[in-house]
Amino acid sequence: MSAHADNIPSSRHPLVSYIARWLLTTNHKEIGTLYLCLSFTLFFIAGAFAMIMRLELFAPGIQFTQPDFYNQLVTMHGLIMVFGVVMPGFVGLANWMIPLMIGAPDMALPRLNNFSFWLLPFAFTLLLSTLFMEGGAPNFGWTFYAPLSTTYGPPSTDFFILGVHMMGISSVAGAINIIVTIINLRAPGMTLMRMPLFVWTWLITAFLLIMVMPVLAGVVTMMLTDRHFGTSFFEASGGGDPVLFQHIFWFFGHPEVYIMILPGFGIASQIIPTFARKRLFGYRSMVYATVLIAVLSFVVWGHHMFTTGMPLFGELFFMYATMLIAVPTAVKVFNWVATMWRGSMTFETPMLFAIAFVMMFTIGGLSGLMLALVPADFQYHDTFFVVAHFHYVLYPGAIFGTMAAVYYWLPKWTGHMYDERLGKIHFWVAAFAVNLTFFPMHFSGLAGMPRRIVDYSVQFADFNMMSSIGAGLLGLTQVLFLYIVVKTIRGGQKATAQVWEGAEGLEWTVPSPAPFHTFETPPVIAAEED
Amino acid sequence: MSGTPRYYVPHSSVWPIIGSIALFVTAFGAVNFIQQSTDKVATEGEFGALIFYAGLAMVAFMMFGWFRVVIMESMQGLVSRQLDRSYRMGMVWFIVSEVMFFAAFFGTLFYARVISVPWLAGAGHRLETHLLLWPDFADVWPLFMTPGGEGTQAMGAWGLPLINTMILVTSSLTVTFAHWALKKGRRGALIVWLATTVTLGFTFLTLQVVEYIHAYSELGLSLGSGIYGSTFFMLTGFHGAHVTLGAIMLTVMLLRCIKGHFTPDNHFAFEAASWYWHFVDVVWLFLFTFVYWF
Ligand code: HEM
Ligand SMILES: [Cu+2]
DSSP, rough: OOOOOOOTTSSSOHHHHHHEEEOOOOHHHHHHHHHHHHHHHHHHHHHHHHHHHHHTTTTOOOOOOOOHHHHHHHHHHHHHHIIIIIIIHHHHHHHHHHHHTTTTTSSSSSSHHHHHHHHHHHHHHHHHHHGTTOOOSSSSSTTTTTTTTTTTTOOOHHHHHHHHHHHHHHHHHHHHHHHHHHHHOOOOOOOOOGHHHHHHHHHHHHHHHHHHHHHHHHHHHHHHHHHHHOOOOTTTGGOOHHHHHHHHHHHHHHHHHTTTTTTHHHHHHHHHHHHHHHTTTTTTHHHHHHHHHHGGGOOOOGGGGGGOOOOOHHHOOOHHHHHHHHHHHHHHHHHHHHHHHHHHOOOOHHHHHHHHHHHHHHHHHHHHHHSSSSHHHHHHHTTTHHHHHHHHHIIIIIIIIHHHHHHHHHHHHHHHHHHHHHHHHHHHHHHHHHHHHHHHHHHHTTTTTTSSSSSOOOOHHHHHHHHHHHHHEEEEEHHHHHHHHHHOOOOOOOSSSOOOOOOGGGGGGGGOOEEEEEEEOOOOOOOOOO | OOOSSOOOOOOOSHHHHHHHHHHHHHHHHEEEEEHHHHOOOOOOOOOOHHHHHHHHHHHHHHHHHHHHHHHHHHHTTTTOOHHHHHHHHHHHHHHHHHHHHHHHHHHHHHHIIIIIIHTTTTTOHHHHHIIIIITTTOOSOOBBOTTTTTTTOOOOSSSSSHHHHHHHHHHHHHHHHHHHHHHTTTTTHHHHHHHHHHHHHHHHHHHHHHHHIIIIIIIOOTTSSSSHHHHHHHHHHHHHHHHHHHHHHHHHHHHHHHHHHOBBTHHHHHHHHHHHHHHHHHHHHHIIIIOOOO
16 A cells, blocks of 8 residues: 555656656655755855855955844845755654664655655745845844844844745644654564664653744744834833843754754764674663753753843852753763774764764763853853854764765665765865864854954964965865765666665665555664673 | 554645645734734735735645545555554644643743732832832732723633533533444434534634623733733633634544544544644633632
């Protein structure tokens, strides 16, 4: 009773049926591919915005962009990277891999899955079209604080709001699908505590998405009514409060940053054991740490608002709660290192990216701890130090995590090995460039350079020049990545089913490339002693 | 309910992409509609409303088509127990997401009442704003007078809202009676109870409209009357929208009951609609307590 995409009459023009196939597909592998392609495309678009910004910041003074346009670039870069690149990238991986890893025939709700994906191209069309509108694109940063986005937002802000609604629907529907798949479609014998960690981290991530995306929808709705229908949610003269916007936004925003890193944790936990040829150290503690991080992530949002004049009790509460999160995070880092300890390690490209993930994510975590200290944050807030912090957790964290996953599973998807030599070049250049770009931002930030401003004082010139050179290089290496991926899709050495010598798990029991339908009858997972 | 043992993976489907396009059209229309009918005008003309309603019509068409397919699959016995569980879990998590949507607005209400309004009235260490900007502003809730000087009267709790509370609570009971009747295979009772529920639902909505007219024309309570009016209409308005949706769902279920679609042990759609109905009911109880009563 299985489905085939070829039920479309073959009398049609091949191009028509090709397009129809991708538009109408309910297959988790095809939808996963669509997500990954969208994510990759938007990566280059949002990356191009970053290139223009770094070009502008290459030297002090205003060279290429007007201040307002610069602000639009900052905003679009952030929004698209967060909602269009990191999140869809992870969802794409979830679509491809979760059914394969738990022995399910597909996602639990395949049609809903198609809906979740195809909302996104429309949502981003809406968002990107604002760049060409009268009054320009949104210019208030990806955090769209009121009153910048309410009283002072350009007319295109309304398109942004509806775009966010569409992304929200997509994310919630996608998350529901993932949770239901994981809870309901596991093969017999695949108990919760035998699930691969990538599946575990996605289970928690999906839960976070369901809990916070509706809150984001609520806050943009209040923006819309404040803008047009005379409400005063974020307007003090009516009894509201612009700071309330920040509370609601960050109640969404902090869990959101974990949404952008937990699947990365899962990926590292898959890859490191494979190439260390050892079982993951402390599987249970990894699971518990993930759960704890997710729970705590709901009570730390105030660390983004230390300088808004919260009462002292609030500052202290959020400071300690934030520092508490570092504990389960450190447990994870410890476990990854302990997994590598005395392993028979080899350093194929996925492993290189995974190790870099561990190391540089830790740097980002440590700068996060510095920011969590209230008195220190009074100095650091809204400087480039914050920019350095979150780029360390997001670029070598979320993005490198995704790239590691792509190298790791590409042979399974395409049936071909990627070019290992090019992969290594990609890694080393990217790792160098990422540090050249973002490490100096710590210093310019500590020295007081504010973020989101088109011009800067001459004393920051050297650091900015380094960052800009690094950024250019980083951008170029991603073109190499594109080349490597396309080349692998088109051909290359045949991949075996297991692909990696040390790989374990159901996904490696099916042939490479994975057939259109897998596990139509569930595999039986033999009990193994834990 | 034996169905196929395998998990049913549907053929490729046109409905999701129609849904995506429909939502896109709706969103695009909504922005233009709003901008053209309020002060911040970015686009000229009046096409916004047209596109918006066209989008909504497409959404309705999509839902009709999509659910039709699902119903047909269910009647063909393609829905295994496992797939049935997927649908159930999906509905539960959808309701959880709705709860969080309302949580944002309740959070706003509590923030206004516990934090921003007292601060604006000079509580805590927030004296300067009070002294320098709005020295006359006093902390009372409902907020009769905003700092900016917008006045309104409060909506009482013991008239229509109390009647509406009783209506919704009763309807939650009647939908449960309908469910019991369905499980016992008593179609007559099922249809009567369900029809009662639907009637109660639409009565609630009618009274809600009466209350809004009362608020606007007699109390001077509007979206523009400060944070009290904002939270009042946002919460009751979104609740009303959800009641409308729930009532439509129940109406469809009523029609399907009359057509004899459900059996005592296969009626997930009915249950989903009734869960949704209970959810709107519970939200109302919170609303009644915190928006009207205290
Ligand atoms: C040990 C864990 C972490 C701690 C203690 C931490 C702490 C903080 C603090 C205190 C801030 C606010 C700084 C300020 O605005 O003054 C911040 C900002 C930020 N963090 Fe983290 N963080 C951690 C991990 C992460 C992770 C894993 C991510 C994402 C993957 C992340 C993403 C961000 C982002 C995007 C911002 C800036 C938001 C903005 O203002 O635009 N952080 N972090
Ligand atoms: Cu945070």
